[in-house]
Structures are given as C-alpha cells and as structure tokens.
Amino acid sequence: MDLKINSFEEYQEKYQQSVEDPEGFWGEVAQSFYWRKPWKKTLEWDFNEANIKWFKGGKLNITENCLDRHLAENGNTPAIIWEPNNPDESTVTLTYKVLHQRVCRFANVLKKHGAKKGDRICIYMPMIPELAIAVLACARIGAVHSVVFGGFSSQSIADRINDAECNIVVTSDGSYRGNKEIPLKSTVDDALIQCPSVQKVIVSTRTRTPVSMLKGRDCWWEDEEKSVSGDCPAEEMDAEDMLFILYTSGSTGKPKGVVHTTGGYMVYAAYTFQNVFQYQPGQVHFCTADIGWITGHSYIVYGPLASGATSLMFEGVPTYPDAGRFWDVVEKYKVNVLYTAPTAIRSLMGFGTGFIDGKDLSSLTTLGSVGEPINEEAWHWYDDNIGKNKCPIVDTWWQTETGGIMISPIAGITPTKPGYATLPLPGVQPVLVDEQGQEIEGNDVSGNLCIKFPWPGIIRTTYGDHERCRQTYFSTYKGMYFTGDGCLRDADGYYRITGRVDDVINVSGHRIGTAEVENAINMHLGVVESAVVGYPHDVKGQGIYAYVICEKTPADADLTRKDILATVTRIIGPIAKPDKIQFVSGLPKTRSGKIMRRILRKVAEGETSNLGDISTLLDPAVVEEIKSGAL
Ligand code: PRX
Numbered sequence: 001m002d003l004k005i006n007s008f009e010e011y012q013e014k015y016q017q018s019v020e021d022p023e024g025f026w027g028e029v030a031q032s033f034y035w036r037k038p039w040k041k042t043l044e045w046d047f048n049e050a051n052i053k054w055f056k057g058g059k060l061n062i063t064e065n066c067l068d069r070h071l072a073e074n075g076n077t078p079a080i081i082w083e084p085n086n087p088d089e090s091t092v093t094l095t096y097k098v099l100h101q102r103v104c105r106f107a108n109v110l111k112k113h114g115a116k117k118g119d120r121i122c123i124y125m126p127m128i129p130e131l132a133i134a135v136l137a138c139a140r141i142g143a144v145h146s147v148v149f150g151g152f153s154s155q156s157i158a159d160r161i162n163d164a165e166c167n168i169v170v171t172s173d174g175s176y177r178g179n180k181e182i183p184l185k186s187t188v189d190d191a192l193i194q195c196p197s198v199q200k201v202i203v204s205t206r207t208r209t210p211v212s213m214l215k216g217r218d219c220w221w222e223d224e225e226k227s228v229s230g231d232c233p234a235e236e237m238d239a240e241d242m243l244f245i246l247y248t249s250g251s252t253g254k255p256k257g258v259v260h261t262t263g264g265y266m267v268y269a270a271y272t273f274q275n276v277f278q279y280q281p282g283q284v285h286f287c288t289a290d291i292g293w294i295t296g297h298s299y300i301v302y303g304p305l306a307s308g309a310t311s312l313m314f315e316g317v318p319t320y321p322d323a324g325r326f327w328d329v330v331e332k333y334k335v336n337v338l339y340t341a342p343t344a345i346r347s348l349m350g351f352g353t354g355f356i357d358g359k360d361l362s363s364l365t366t367l368g369s370v371g372e373p374i375n376e377e378a379w380h381w382y383d384d385n386i387g388k389n390k391c392p393i394v395d396t397w398w399q400t401e402t403g404g405i406m407i408s409p410i411a412g413i414t415p416t417k418p419g420y421a422t423l424p425l426p427g428v429q430p431v432l433v434d435e436q437g438q439e440i441e442g443n444d445v446s447g448n449l450c451i452k453f454p455w456p457g458i459i460r461t462t463y464g465d466h467e468r469c470r471q472t473y474f475s476t477y478k479g480m481y482f483t484g485d486g487c488l489r490d491a492d493g494y495y496r497i498t499g500r501v502d503d504v505i506n507v508s509g510h511r512i513g514t515a516e517v518e519n520a521i522n523m524h525l526g527v528v529e530s531a532v533v534g535y536p537h538d539v540k541g542q543g544i545y546a547y548v549i550c551e552k553t554p555a556d557a558d559l560t561r562k563d564i565l566a567t568v569t570r571i572i573g574p575i576a577k578p579d580k581i582q583f584v585s586g587l588p589k590t591r592s593g594k595i596m597r598r599i600l601r602k603v604a605e606g607e608t609s610n611l612g613d614i615s616t617l618l619d620p621a622v623v624e625e626i627k628s629g630a631l
Pocket residue numbers: 248294295369370371372373374395396397398399400401421483484485497498499500506509510511
C-alpha cells in the first residue's frame with residue numbers, strides 16, 4: 001500500500017480521519033508492513049498511568065521489514081551509501097542484499113557472545129556502516145540497543161551502561177571527524193572500570209590506532225565475523241517489545257533512557273519518512289545527523305530502510321576539508337532530500353556562498369530542518385542558495401520522545417512559512433495550554449505545547465523508572481503528553497515552536513539539561529555552586545552561560561575557566577562545555593533558596609536594563625555585581 005498523501009485536500013481528509021478514528025487510520029497504515037501475526041487490538045491507552053500500547057498482540061521483527069521484504073524485488077537497490085570523512089577515501093555502498101547478509105552475520109556474532117532477546121547492548125561508534133549494522137543486528141535478535149553518541153565522555157557512557165545494565169558494548173578503535181582522530185575504544189575502557197555488567201566488547205576497525213584488548217573480554221569485529229554463519233532468522237517480537245533505549249537530557253541532573261518499542265515506532269518512523277519528505281523510489285536521502293541521536297535512528301536507519309529507500313550516511317563534518325563539503329556530497333551522489341539542522345546552515349552561511357558556486361545541486365527536491373527553531377535568515381539562505389527557490393523546506397518539529405516527526409509541512413503539499421513547523425501530521429493532536437492547564441482554543445494564541453492523543457511513535461517508558469516517565473511527561477497537564485516546548489499558533493492555525501519552557505537548553509540542536517552541566521561544574525575543585533542558563537547564540541541557536549561561585553577568587557580567571565571546561569568535558573563531553581563562565585560571589589536567590597533564573601537569563605542575554613521585580617530576593621545586591629561582571 002502506498003502511504004503517501006498526494007495533495008493538500010488529501011492531507012486534510014486524512015487528518016480528519018485520523019482524529020475521528022485514530023485506530024482505523026493507524027490500523028490501515030500498519031497493514032502495509034510485514035507482520036508475522038496480526039495485532040488483536042490497535043490501541044490501548046491511559047495517559048494518567050503513562051500506559052500506551054499499539055498493535056497489541058502483533059508479532060514482527062523490524063529487520064524483516066527493513067531488510068528481508070525488500071530482497072526479492074529490490075535486493076540490488078542501495079540501502080546505505082557511505083561517504084567517509086576524507087573525500088579521498090573509497091566510499092561504500094551496501095545494497096539491501098549485502099546489508100541483510102552483514103546484519104545476519106553480525107547478529108550471529110552477538111549471539112555467539114551470549115546476547116539474547118531482551119539484553120541491552122551499548123553501541124559507541126563512529127558514523128561508519130558498521131554502526132547501522134550493529135543497530136540492526138541487535139534488532140534482528142531482539143536485543144535492545146542503546147546507542148551513545150561518539151562525542152560523550154567515558155563517564156556518560158558508564159552512566160548509560162549502568163542504568164540499562166548492558167552486557168555487551170560494540171565500539172571501534174577510533175573515529176575520524178574532520179582533521180581529528182578520536183580514540184573511542186580507550187574511552188570505553190575508561191568507562192568499563194565502573195561497569196560490572198559488561199561481559200564483552202566487540203571492536204570494529206576504523207582508525208587502527210593502537211588499542212588495548214583485554215583477553216576474555218575484548219574481540220575484533222572482523223575476526224568474529226569469520227567464525228559465524230551468515231544465516232540468522234529474525235527473532236519474533238511482540239509489537240510492544242522494547243526496540244531501543246536512547247538517553248536524553250531533561251530538567252533534572254540525570255539523563256533518562258527513552259524507550260521505544262517495535263511495532264508502533266516502525267509504523268510511525270516509516271509513515272512520517274514517506275510523507276514528510278515525499279520520498280520517491282530511487283531517490284537518495286541524506287540526513288546529516290549522527291545515528292547517536294533520534295534523528296539518525298528514525299531518518300537514517302529505520303524510516304528509510306523500512307521504506308526501501310537509499311539512505312546516505314556521512315562520517316565527517318560540514319566544514320572538512322572545507323565548508324563546501326555538504327554540497328560536494330550532494331553533487332557526488334545526486335542527493336534528492338537533504339535533512340539537516342539550523343546550526344549547520346547558520347555555520348555554513350558564515351562562509352559565504354563561494355563554497356556553493358559551481359556545485360551542481362540540481363538533484364535536490366526537498367530540504368529539511370530539524371532540532372531547533374530555524375530563524376528566518378537561515379530559512380531564506382537555505383531556500384535561496386541551496387534549494388534555489390525550487391525545493392520545499394520542511395521544518396520538522398519533534399523530539400526523542402515522539403519517535404518521529406510530529407508537526408511539519410508535507411513537502412510540496414503544505415504551503416510553508418519561514419520559521420513555522422506549520423501543521424500537525426495525521427494522527428497528531430496538538431493543543432496549547434496555559435499555566436493553569438487550560439486548553440487555549442482558537443488562533444493567534446500561544447502557550448505550552450501538549451499532545452492530547454497517543455500516536456504510534458510515542459515514548460513508552462523511561463528505562464527502569466516508569467514513574468519518572470509518568471511524572472515528566474504526563475503529570476504536568478492531566479490527560480496530556482507535555483512536550484516541554486512553548487509554541488504559538490498564528491491566525492492561519494500554523495504552529496511555530498518558540499523553544500523550551502523548562503530547564504533544558506538546545507545547543508546546536510542538542511539537548512542539554514542545565515542541572516547536568518551544573519553538576520559537572522560543581523565537581524570541579526574549588527567550585528562552591530553554579531547556575532547555568534541558555535542565551536541566544538548566532539550559530540548554535542543557544543549557548544551555555546555559567547555563573548560560578550568559587551571558594552576563593554581565582555588567581556588566574558582564564559586558567560580556571562579552562563580547568564572547568566576540562567572538567568565538564570570529562571564528566572559529560574565537549575558538547576556541554578559552557579561558552580561563557582562568569583565568576584560571581586553569590587547567586588540571586590529567593591528567601592526559600594530558589595535561584596531566580598529569569599534574572600540570570602536576562603543578564604546572559606545582555607538585557608540588564610529591565611530585570612523585573614527583584615524585591616523577593618534574599619540579597620538584591622548580588623544582582624548589581626552580576627550585572628557589572630556580565631560577559
Ligand atoms: O525544543 C524542541 C527542539 O528540540 C527538542 C527535542 O530535542 P531532541 O529530543 O534532542 O530531538 C531533536 C530532534 C528531533 C524539542 O523539544 N526542536 C526539535 N525540532 C524543532 C525544535 N524546535 C523548533 N523547531 C523544530 N523544527
């Protein structure tokens with residue numbers, strides 16, 4: 001069955017149907033996948049308890065949908081095209097047939113090392129084909145993958161491994177990013193000192209940097225592949241069996257393991273992929289995200305492969321060897337769909353259009369944006385210089401927790417408006433609510449964005465702590481899923497996401513919890529307390545501004561700043577490094593000891609003239625000091 005919507009009228013009809021009869025709507029969509037046994041009940045849900053089940057009783061394996069079912073007719077179609085960091089190195093194309101073989105073989109490697117259905121496996125790898133293979137091999141045998149982005153520190157890896165009690169880690173010796181070589185295996189080794197659950201580490205070769213290999217625990221991917229059969233029947237999974245865990249930051253210190261299950265996630269990732277991008281068979285889809293984030297899970301691996309598409313996987317960075325790299329890749333592979341983040345667009349804008357001149361971008365049909373609000377200037381630059389005013393831009397709003405795109409234009413079908421994610425996809429019922437939890441009806445209004453009805457890709461739980469899932473997403477507003485985002489609905493009913501309303505900052509499209517950064521800073525010798533807020537940043541969207549109280553005034557402030565950055569890098573990773581650190585002697589606290597972040601945010605934004613009411617502060621004098629020392 002073709003899942004694609006073909007006109008705006010059809011979108012409106014489907015949307016209506018999806019609201020009036022969600023079960024009928026999604027039941028029909030789900031028919032187009034391969035199920036070993038049909039489901040008995042399409043939807044069972046209770047937002048108060050955070051219990052959501054889609055396609056209950058249905059049996060399937062997602063890899064049969066992503067691989068096996070394409071073999072007969074499309075076995076020779078490229079499934080994954082891989083472009084290495086260094087453009088002079090050879091590229092790799094894996095057809096569906098070859099990808100199937102490699103996934104089956106590696107699935108048997110996992111089995112040989114004791115992996116079984118339900119086990120959690122941590123994957124910490126560069127953007128090489130083996131990463132996608134490892135992900136799919138887990139799914140093949142029913143093991144739950146937990147991919148950790150290759151930029152996270154050993155401490156972050158250890159926290160994630162321990163939270164999920166992973167028994168196997170799949171990694172690489174190292175990774176290449178631009179002109180840097182990053183040691184991955186040694187970072188894993190450091191992590192594993194704290195991880196008693198891990199029995200085996202499987203290492204694929206990428207940089208061939210020297211690594212220590214522990215007898216009995218570590219083995220080489222390439223050697224192991226030779227010792228197993230290439231035949232691996234897929235494990236039969238229940239629609240609600242766990243598919244993966246992906247950790248993401250929230251308002252509290254500890255990242256949470258967002259859990260997605262098999263059936264609903266598959267249906268949602270593929271449905272949104274085919275519709276939003278209007279993917280046509282034979283096209284090349286280039287999503288520039290890393291598989292370590294949800295965007296890579298849904299729109300490099302599962303969505304495209306479940307749709308029989310060709311997915312381009314890029315190992316490098318947009319500015320290496322120069323700022324024309326994306327355009328070289330588009331030209332080289334005749335990319336049709338380019339899906340990237342506003343931060344990348346803004347950074348490339350800074351290099352001017354010289355790197356675009358002379359590059360053939362005529363293959364492009366659709367441009368996508370994800371991860372953070374896209375400012376109008378970047379939207380127009382993307383439209384004018386990359387899409388040449390001929391490619392629709394889909395500004396896709398969604399989250400790790402939503403599994404797939406929620407509010408977005410359908411390419412070429414929904415009229416777009418710069419800065420707007422436009423309209424909800426079929427099956428998505430957004431509502432704006434005020435502080436009291438009242439739904440705000442009508443248009444030309446703004447409020448907190450909630451979703452009032454489940455969709456198949458919705459988060460099922462936070463690993464090991466269901467109550468946390470209930471509290472975080474389903475308790476703020478009764479009977480609704482709360483997104484954590486602020487949003488406005490304009491006179492035309494179009495949605496524009498205005499940013500997080502909680503203590504989460506979005507740096508270069510990556511979610512970082514302020515509490516997480518504060519905890520890391522506070523671990524530094526001599527730091528007494530800190531407070532972290534976001535502030536507008538030209539390229540990153542938001543930057544991280546830290547106010548830090550030290551025991552003693554630092555003798556060399558610059559050096560202490562660098563030391564603190566080193567500590568944050570060690571505890572979380574370079575992505576969480578503050579852009580600015582201001583040393584202060586106190587923080588603006590209320591009498592009950594709560595930090596008034598509103599004031600800190602204003603100072604960080606450079607808006608010191610109107611700080612609002614500060615009379616409730618315990619010591620209003622600290623505000624003057626903070627203002628005068630603002631960076
Ligand atoms: O604040 C929203 C922002 O990114 C958050 C979700 O981050 P994460 O779970 O890491 O997933 C990112 C990729 C899906 C959201 O709560 N966000 C995401 N897309 C947009 C966006 N903000 C505005 N416009 C978007 N298109």
